[in-house]
Amino acid sequence: MKYSNQLWKQRLxxxxxxxxxxxxxxFEDEIELRRQGKIDERVFAETxxxxxxxxxxxxxxxxxxxxxxxxxxxxxxxxxxxxNTVWDAPGMQRIKIPFGGLNATxxxxxxxxxxxxxxxxxxxxxxxxxxxxxxHLDDTPAIMRRLAxxxxxxxxxxxxxxxxxxxxxxxxxxxxxxxxxxxxxKMTAYYLLGHPECQDFGRKFKIAFxxxxxxxxxxxxxxxxxVIAKTRENxxxxxxxxxxxVGGGLGAVPYQAKLYSxxxxxxxxxxxxxxxxxxxxxxxxxxxxxxARIKFLVDKLGIEEFKRLVEQERAxxxxxxxxxxxxxxxPRYREEPRRPxxxxxxxxxxxxxxxxxxxxxxxxxxxxxxxxxxxxxxxxDITAAQLRRLADITRNYTNETIRxxxxxxxxxxxxxxADLPAIYEDLKAAHLAEPVANTIADITACPGTDTCRLxxxxxxxxxxxxxxxxxxxxxxxxxSVRGLRIKISGCFNSCGQHHLADVGFYGVKRNKGRYAVxxxxxxxxxxxxxxxxxxxxxxxxxxxxxxxEALERILGRYLAGRQDGxxxxxxxxxxxxxxxxxxxxxxxxIPTHQADPSYYVDWGDAREFTIGDLGVGECAGExxxxxxxxLAAAEREAFxxxxxxxxxxxxxxxxxxxxxxxxxxxALIAHRLGRAPQDPEQVVETFRKHFxxxxxxxxxxxxxxxxxxxxxxxxxxxxxxxxxxxxxQIEEAQLFLEAAHACYQRLLEQEQPVI
Amino acid sequence: xxxxxINIKIFAREPAPADLAGAIPVFHRWxxxxxxxxxxxxxxxxxxxxEGPGVMLIxxxxxxxxxxxxxxxxxxxxxxxxxxxxxxxxxxxxYSAALAACRRLEQEPEFRGSLAFDxxxxxxxxxxxxxxxxxxxxxxxxxxxxxxxxxxxxxxxxFVLEKTGEPRERLTVRVRRSPExxxxx
Numbered sequence: 001m002k003y004s005n006q007l008w009k010q011r012l013x014x015x016x017x018x019x020x021x022x023x024x025x026x027f028e029d030e031i032e033l034r035r036q037g038k039i040d041e042r043v044f045a046e047t048x049x050x051x052x053x054x055x056x057x058x059x060x061x062x063x064x065x066x067x068x069x070x071x072x073x074x075x076x077x078x079x080x081x082x083x084n085t086v087w088d089a090p091g092m093q094r095i096k097i098p099f100g101g102l103n104a105t106x107x108x109x110x111x112x113x114x115x116x117x118x119x120x121x122x123x124x125x126x127x128x129x130x131x132x133x134x135x136h137l138d139d140t141p142a143i144m145r146r147l148a149x150x151x152x153x154x155x156x157x158x159x160x161x162x163x164x165x166x167x168x169x170x171x172x173x174x175x176x177x178x179x180x181x182x183x184x185x186k187m188t189a190y191y192l193l194g195h196p197e198c199q200d201f202g203r204k205f206k207i208a209f210x211x212x213x214x215x216x217x218x219x220x221x222x223x224x225x226x227v228i229a230k231t232r233e234n235x236x237x238x239x240x241x242x243x244x245x246v247g248g249g250l251g252a253v254p255y256q257a258k259l260y261s262x263x264x265x266x267x268x269x270x271x272x273x274x275x276x277x278x279x280x281x282x283x284x285x286x287x288x289x290x291x292a293r294i295k296f297l298v299d300k301l302g303i304e305e306f307k308r309l310v311e312q313e314r315a316x317x318x319x320x321x322x323x324x325x326x327x328x329x330x331p332r333y334r335e336e337p338r339r340p341x342x343x344x345x346x347x348x349x350x351x352x353x354x355x356x357x358x359x360x361x362x363x364x365x366x367x368x369x370x371x372x373x374x375x376x377x378x379x380x381d382i383t384a385a386q387l388r389r390l391a392d393i394t395r396n397y398t399n400e401t402i403r404x405x406x407x408x409x410x411x412x413x414x415x416x417x418a419d420l421p422a423i424y425e426d427l428k429a430a431h432l433a434e435p436v437a438n439t440i441a442d443i444t445a446c447p448g449t450d451t452c453r454l455x456x457x458x459x460x461x462x463x464x465x466x467x468x469x470x471x472x473x474x475x476x477x478x479x480s481v482r483g484l485r486i487k488i489s490g491c492f493n494s495c496g497q498h499h500l501a502d503v504g505f506y507g508v509k510r511n512k513g514r515y516a517v518x519x520x521x522x523x524x525x526x527x528x529x530x531x532x533x534x535x536x537x538x539x540x541x542x543x544x545x546x547x548x549e550a551l552e553r554i555l556g557r558y559l560a561g562r563q564d565g566x567x568x569x570x571x572x573x574x575x576x577x578x579x580x581x582x583x584x585x586x587x588x589x590i591p592t593h594q595a596d597p598s599y600y601v602d603w604g605d606a607r608e609f610t611i612g613d614l615g616v617g618e619c620a621g622e623x624x625x626x627x628x629x630x631l632a633a634a635e636r637e638a639f640x641x642x643x644x645x646x647x648x649x650x651x652x653x654x655x656x657x658x659x660x661x662x663x664x665x666x667a668l669i670a671h672r673l674g675r676a677p678q679d680p681e682q683v684v685e686t687f688r689k690h691f692x693x694x695x696x697x698x699x700x701x702x703x704x705x706x707x708x709x710x711x712x713x714x715x716x717x718x719x720x721x722x723x724x725x726x727x728x729q730i731e732e733a734q735l736f737l738e739a740a741h742a743c744y745q746r747l748l749e750q751e752q753p754v755i
Numbered sequence: 756x757x758x759x760x761i762n763i764k765i766f767a768r769e770p771a772p773a774d775l776a777g778a779i780p781v782f783h784r785w786x787x788x789x790x791x792x793x794x795x796x797x798x799x800x801x802x803x804x805x806e807g808p809g810v811m812l813i814x815x816x817x818x819x820x821x822x823x824x825x826x827x828x829x830x831x832x833x834x835x836x837x838x839x840x841x842x843x844x845x846x847x848x849x850y851s852a853a854l855a856a857c858r859r860l861e862q863e864p865e866f867r868g869s870l871a872f873d874x875x876x877x878x879x880x881x882x883x884x885x886x887x888x889x890x891x892x893x894x895x896x897x898x899x900x901x902x903x904x905x906x907x908x909x910x911x912x913x914f915v916l917e918k919t920g921e922p923r924e925r926l927t928v929r930v931r932r933s934p935e936x937x938x939x940x
Contacts, residue, residue, distance in 0.1 A: 002837060004759055007885040058796060065787045073794055074815065088815060090796070108923060115925060116760075116882055119818060120808050120833075121801060134799075134813055136835070378803040385806065385825070388923055431805035450799060464803045604800040606780035 005142040012145045020148040023155060027051050028141040029636050035087075037079055038639070043632050045082030046624040052094040052157030053140050055082065055618045056133065056451045059089035066607030081137050084616070090134040092451060093117075093143055094157040098189035099167035099182055099209070100128035100404035100411075104391040107402070109150045111387035113143055122387060124380040126444060126497055127206070128166045128404040129157065133451050155193060158618065160201040162277075165189035167209040168217035169403040169411040172335055173365040173372050177211030178229035179240060181218075183333035184269065185209040187326045191270055197277045200626050202284045202292035205277070206249075213243065215529070219406060221257045222248045222500065224294045225276065232263055241265040246276065246306070247298030250494035254535050255295040258303040260310075266330075268314075270323045275313035283309070286623060335414065338399040341369025342418030354424055357435040362420065365413070371420060373412040374437035375427065378467060379445055379460055380408030382432075389430035397423050406497075407444055409437065440477065440484045441470040444497060448490025448507060449602065453615035455490035457507025457518040457544055461603025463488050469548055481555050484568055485528050488520075493617070499535040500526045502568045503554060508541055509611050512590045518544035518602040518609045524554065524580055525572030537572060539580040545599050546587040553583045627744055630667030634660045634737055641730045650726040657726070657733035658717050661710040664740035668697070671747060684714045697743050706732075706739035756896050758887060759837040761845050762880035763853040764829045768871045771828040775802055777865030778810035778821045785812060790859065791852065793817065817849075819856050830857045830872060833882065842897070846879070846904045875909065875932030880925050889926040894918045897928075905930055 034044040078087035118132035167185035208226040210218035220226030227242035244264040248257025285292040401413040427433035448459030489496035489506040498504030504523035519541040526536030641656035665687040666676035691697040709732035786795040794815035809822020818833040832853035838845040857872035881887035
């Protein structure tokens, strides 16, 4: 381990919440086990993904340099960190920020991590996460410890899990909200984190909370499960609940979520989510990754049948006392201002820049005298130095109430209106006061070919180019155009949410002769409002280098042709796809490579365009069964046993070795019977009945010998141990684990595929 | 004192070019040509970030970036993997790599005549808060090594060291040739 990483481990020992400390220790063990080749690469890949440790472009160890595809000569003395993934290749750390809520100390730690382990820049994602790029796997435990010390976990940031629970960043201060959904989002995020019913999904599962149906801030209808705050009268009492939607999602095939319930009482929120998780685990597609999201299950079953099955699951759920406890916490959630409210004229005298900033970036809260301020980040990027300045501003003007947004920005809440001139000056000094929030220049883009394995064209390169051109225009934009939204994805997978934009783009490739040319598909008329109520219309592809012209044409045509007060969506609907295509048709012409080679190079790049660097994405995670995870956990126990033995702790070493055997036995029992007992006595008896007496566990040559090791260890467990006896038990545990893996393999071969 | 990650920033002379787009093809060529002898991976464009890293050459051992971090253009050598040897050897390695990159950039067609670096105006950043916390004690502990190194490069008594920045930043030391020495250089 790198010396500084050791130091962080020592320095933060005892300062982390115990459960987070243990999780990180476990992950560190898993890294070591993989290094020793004791964990399968697929299991390790899914393990790290579930800690937010993601792959990046070129981590397969090769890259097209513009002339040829070359091997990147990483040191060859290490294993892979996943299928076709080089250990030393830079990766990405995704950091889950439930509902986008951060405080000043957390901002400072993010700044430190960006500087010390990344490239000095933190990136806000379209799901309110923070991402650090170009991270080395060996540094990730230190990163996680430093985050855990300020209350952040990266657990289940990627992989086939419940991803970050997002919420409207205005929740609590929004003028239109029914009630503040923040504590509900928080409750859901932490209740479902690591929940046993959410560990065997075929794909990821995304949840969003919105305080109202009118505004788009949470994009409920594009989520696997999304809710909108609602109340109803019940015996003279105002009851809280949610309008609930299920089965939405973007990706290559976008689906609008279906209405699951017009009113899901707050008491039913967590139980319903657990019931859905159970159903998704049971019936969700596992083999075909392209159809494994819950939207396909909802579509296949129909919403009524889906609902019936969820209710059936719900009826069988044992009562969990945490449902009630979590709800009791809701009224205690408070966000307080730091400074007194001040009712001031919101557009006072001041520079034109300041007035423009007030107009674009400042939102008057429902609480009189307070405002929420958007900090528009270019492409979601913020430097470490800016994060520190922002931490200061957050402390000075608010009670550390800041959130990330799905438009890759920050939102400072509870700013006293009297402080607006001062906060503007402070933000401006940190280059954080660009007056472009909620305008066409505030472009959203996924990482695209910059760092994503799946990127086809440079979404960030195009976003930066369009942004620059829009900001540098001599002629001011008409107000009806200024309020439009542009969203860009590097491929059809929609991480840039291109379907929801007035003008959306996603990267594709076309050929001209023997050359590949970067292109973008143009989508028009998507609806960001009303929680992502409608998806855009694909009208055709344009060479990447002609997208700026295409945008000018589209905006110009709208300005010239719109009828009184006609919205952009209505205009696109009215003129239709064929007419839209005409606007850009001539731009689809590509000069020959000889005539203009610039068309064959993407934005922000200098290499001849190729899609030869495309890899297999890790968005879908690795399909790893709970049995494989349990067996990996058993391996980890055996590894810990060895470490204790090396420290001269024979008793603990023997206990861990026994624990390893018990966990492996539980893994096999759970695989065979659905659930495994927890009581050690029952584990032994169940294992004996179903694996020993049936000879299922028997080795062709050793027969039941390895199972006997476990039975003997069980009998001896708790007794005194000397070093030799403990060593022997560790060796026997290792043999038992080998036999467990072999048995699992035999079971898989015997079993019929699940239809 | 154990030191693992030394960053060196060599500042550009004024007037510095405002447009850094030229660095993109330059860094891509460096990858094609294995120009630095290190494992060079990719180019990242951060020109849209104010006072950000500008254009970065992503590498296994160390990233290089030509950008205005801290408000002034320079070439930053950002060591990633721990370097070997004594602190002095690590300083030598980082400074030599940064300086070589500066000289190479000055000669590239995209920047020839428009970009020049002042090797006598340098920031040394100790990019590791655990090993080298940003305190006066750490600075004093490292001062001797820094003085000896820059004296070997520029001559005894020809430069000034100054600890800069605020406590939350990484330990950063500005090293400048004194004006009369700089004039002679």
